[in-house]
Amino acid sequence: MSLPYDREAELKERFNQFIANKITGSNEDYYSRMSVEDFEDIKTTLKDIHNIITYKTTIRFIDWVSERFPYVKENYQVYLEQVLKTRPNDNGYDLIVTGEVNIIAEIKCNKPINNGYKFGSAQRNGIVKDILGLLEGKSKVKSNPAAAFKFLVIYDFGDHTLSAAQHLIKNLQADLKEKVEIYEDSNLLTTDKVYVVFIK
Secondary structure, eight states: OOOOOOHHHHHHHHHHHHHIIIIIOOOOOOGGGOOHHHHHHHHHHHTTHHHHHHHHHHHHHHHHHHHHOHHHHHTHHHHHHHHHHSOTTOSSOSEEEOSSSOEEEEEEOOOOGGGOSSOOHHHHHHHHHHHHHHHHOOTTOOOOGGGSEEEEEEEOOSHHHHHHHHHHHHTSOHHHHTTEEEOOTTOOOOTTSEEEEEEO
């Protein structure tokens, strides 16, 4: 005979297992030591997780760009400092390169919903908004997108991410669909397209 479902036991086990596996390496009952206020503090802190993932992905993208554009490699520290000084949720692009080469980039860290092969509607809307911002510019940014290579950088959560991006592109409006493509090293870059780059 199976035991009846116990909500607290399940939550406790999941919480303790996560803390032990990801943080402490020690199997203990962390859950029982926590007050509601402690959990609220953790919840507040975890709101920054998305910003942490975006920051780390942006740094990896700077490395990626440096491997392909010597100008960025020569000025790596400048662009690293640009990212370090940009506040989360700033209304600009996640990376702007100006000089011998012009680059603008938006970083997205959306995991396809339910480990599936497409983005949820809110994720999709955010991605489309960023694509339009790369193509048309943003009101609060002085950079001219017409003269820049445009990259939509998506954190690579695995095969699902590629499939979700392909599904999204396939379902864009016709006029937008022809302006977005998944980056391959063989691409001849033009400034009238947005290139989707996957960064791990």
